[in-house]
Amino acid sequence: MTAVDNENGAVFSKFIRTCDIPGPPYMIDPFVMVIFGGSGDLSRRKLLPALFHLYSENELTAGFSILGCGRSRMEDEQFRAMMKDAVRQFGDEPFDEAGWDQFSSHLFFLSGAFEEDETYDRLEKKLAEISLPSQKGDKNVLYYMAIPSQMMPTVVEKLKEHNLCKGAYRRKMIVEKPFGYDRASAVELNTLLTGAFDEHQIYRIDHYLGKETVQNIIFFRFSNSLFEHLWNSQYIDNVQITVAEDIGIEQRGVFYEETGVVRDIVQNHIMQLIALIAMEPPIGFEAEFIREEKDKVFRAIRPMSDGDIDRFMVRGQYAPGRIHGVPAAGYREEKGVAGDSLTPTFFAGKFFIANWRWAGVPFYVRTGKRLARRVTEIWIQFKQPPLRLFGRTCDALEPNALALAIQPEEKIYLRFGVKYPQAIDKIYPVTMTFSYQDTFKSKMHPAYERLLIDCMRGDLTLFARQDGIEATWEALDPLIARWEDIPSSDFPNYRAGSWGPVESDLLLQNDGRCWLTE
């Protein structure tokens, strides 16, 4: 095979193309990021490791500051030490001591209660002190709401009262999921946000949309002629989405007790995956066109009756067990969790999308904490050929299937049957695999890094839109209400380290199917 270098460093061969990903074609203007909830879990686990990594990769200009804000009494130095520990613990790269010393001089902390005016007076002063202008002369402020949704209204109202939403600076507001608690509270939150900020200033973050392999779903579907014409109810038998986690709820017992699996994962991450798989081609690659098509999918999710919920939706809560051979506590033994908690940590369900393309195709979804292993995969199972010519002697003829593996493996699998050597009519299922890591030499941006950059650059494509959020709540509110009205009588009902309650398998078995995995 001959290989040819092109000017981007891409190497082409007859069959394989590997590629060095070029550096960023953009400049990030100086900014101040104010993190409300600056010393909290999200800041420690995701935001600071992401910001430090971006800094290490030279993606942030010298003129940036990160201002943690919260009620903990803390000096800048204490905040820096706390974040250093966090980055050491949660960063993906070996810790760079010298790099950290430079980076940490950009970190500050502002102690104050969110309901007190004085906090915002001090915030205003601090912003004037630490913000630097861009070449164009303007200043950028990003607010990050890393706080529980019940606290957001207070912060937004106070920012508005203190004229800290518009005016002198270019300001953006980044809001973390869950966006509200149900449809009504999501509408309320939105009214509040849009009363204080213009729509283009609001970034509703769902970090799944920042994952390269999630973004690839649209690229894969709409840049290959091979699959798109099969992508409908005529050829697809069912779609399966698994978002399995082996971790428990970590230090987030109080948050999780109020949230539960449907609000934590299904309403946002899983709904976004469903939309990307099911959407029609957008008329262009701009933010609004893509968000428009996704929102149509959300609106087409078939409403669920109580009967549908009871038959097609499965809930679970983990009991003690073993994860990768190590003993793991049950949910009710976790810190911050009630000893008789009824909060679900597992969900499996069957959705239908009531539109022309997908009528009758089940979308099976499962997600849970403390499952056997961490894996996010989407399987598209195709229908069997119309006539079964081969394999009559085998128990089952495996259908063709395509898997988009999101994590931890970033791969695409295509499963098909070949003739089993020597046998007369035996088909053998094989898998063809594409691996991101093997093909692209550079590491991909982790999700938070990508989204933070997009936000700094003002690109809304990968952020959720309010009408879509409301539509997903509308689809799920009846389920949440039914489960709250009729508490489960068999929790905990799955062992930590298993694949969830047996009803999850039965959901597919009753339809003559099973969960697909590689």
Ligand code: BG6
């Ligand atoms: C978050 C949820 O949105 O996603 C967490 O609140 C969950 O409960 C996390 O653990 C999973 O993200 P990832 O990127 O590890 O799949």
